[in-house]
Amino acid sequence: MEGIEVETVTFQMIVEAARNFRNIIKETDFCYSESLSDLTGGEVYLKLENLQQSGSFKIRGAYNKMIHLSDEEKACGVVASSAGNHAQGVAISATKLGIKSTIVMPKSAPFAKIYATRKYGGEVVLEGEVYDEAYQKALEIKEATGATFVHPFNDPYVIAGQGTIGLELLKEQPDLDVILVPIGGGGIASGIALAVKSINPNIKVIGVQTKNAPSMYESVRSGHIESIPVNKTIADGIAVGRPGDLTFPLIQQYVDEIVTVSETEISQAFLLLLENCNLVCEGAGAVSVAAMLSGQLDLKGQKVGAVLSGGNIDINLIESIINHAMIATGRRTEIKVSINHKPGELSAFLNTIAEELGNVVVIRQSRHREGVSMYDLEVTVVVETLDVEHKQRLIQKLIETGYEIEYTN
Incomplete structure (x- = not known):
């Protein structure tokens, strides 16, 4: 055939x-x-x-390509270069058809994708730092072995x-x-x-x-x-x-x-x-x-x-x-203020946020940055809010309560 x-x-x-x-x-x-x-x-x-x-x-195109290979081409295997979905699509398609697959991936490819490609039956070769270097290696393997190169789209x-x-x-x-x-x-x-x-x-x-x-x-x-x-x-x-x-x-x-x-x-x-x-x-x-x-x-x-x-x-x-x-939609915001370093001040600040139904998910405190008064405490909080309007209402409440907000995203 x-x-x-x-x-x-x-x-x-x-x-x-x-x-x-x-x-x-x-x-x-x-x-x-x-x-x-x-x-x-x-x-x-x-x-x-x-x-x-x-x-x-990606499995659709890879599988369709491989079923049209000749028996001789199938015997020589297939090769592809990819750091992602094409690699896995080629590997699983080749395994289904009993064809050897070699997938060249850049060394920077995520471990999860390397593991998945191997799991689907592909032989993974790691080459280069970027895709173009992996692609050139795949072409070298094609020339050396007679394997068919499976292009991701063209x-x-x-x-x-x-x-x-x-x-x-x-x-x-x-x-x-x-x-x-x-x-x-x-x-x-x-x-x-x-x-x-x-x-x-x-x-x-x-x-x-x-x-x-x-x-x-x-x-x-x-x-x-x-x-x-x-x-x-x-x-x-x-x-x-x-x-x-x-x-x-x-x-x-x-x-x-x-x-x-x-x-x-x-x-x-x-x-x-x-x-x-x-x-x-x-x-x-x-x-x-x-x-x-x-x-x-x-x-x-x-x-x-x-x-x-x-x-x-x-x-x-x-x-x-x-x-x-969440930041883009006003549902999470970072706020930095300086408060007096004395008992009850941090609690009062957090209570003001709670009164406006803000949810503090991260809090950081520091007295060690240049510019912070020896009598103050720098407090940075990450707060969850419902939306942009809720976020703005919370910030306005803090300002009205007397807090000078140094930073908010």
Whole structure:
């Protein structure tokens, strides 16, 4: 059997991929969200690819690529470079098909993702400090072993595999008006857009990128592929500096609009999904919801499908994201004051906060900083409040009581 090579993606390839996935790749739930419907004035449904096998949509494209390899290609194995979801998608797909997989990851990759990739059957090679160095190593392994390189997005079979999500969206809710989908290199967005536009060209497909890595947004705006510097982002799964030459024209043709969202909007979306929907998403997986919260889209009266593309978040990052979101929404604030260093003064300060129903979660005291009077105590507290209005009311009460607030965020 020879491997089948194609240079473009068709709707029929997506339909064929869905047929091949039956009983192998999970058809994830597409659930109504009361919280987001209330917030937007639309009828919002969430596609839960964060609950997919391996924790993201990436298994779809990887598996579809591998089932089209020849017997000889399968015998030589596959190789990929990734610090995240693609690594796990390739590893689990290869294991399902009895193919050896080698995944090159940068040495900076989170331990949890290295462990998960090994757990799914991948042989992990750690190389370099950044992705580009890992990518070059993967190409060296490809040349030395004859293994097939599985690209994370710029491959027709990978795009077709991701496009099966679009078929599932319309199978569950055929009368959708709008679909929101994350964009990194463009694999999932181009696949979904091609699928749904082939069925109903009136559906509006909106891609979402982080402002810290807007390569597709800038490329579409300029009309040609741009290489854009990538800044640090919690949406690392879509932090791609250059779109693919396959995905770019598909995005141009089938995606109606691209919006970008900030780190704060992504963190707020993460917190909303966690608190109101009981869902854990990685930053990239939450950008579709971030777009709804950003105020850029009028979704009133619209039936909306939002793709939550993954849930593989570094557990060490969760507290930082929650804290950032709570500060941005006025639910957590840090206040610093100086009080007289005598019995009862600290208690009186904390009682004033309690009277306004503020919840002190952190308290720090110091007399050792230059500039603090020998008669005073510097007190810094982190206080939880209900919202911005409650926070402002608390600060006003402290000022009226006579406290000189040196700092508040």
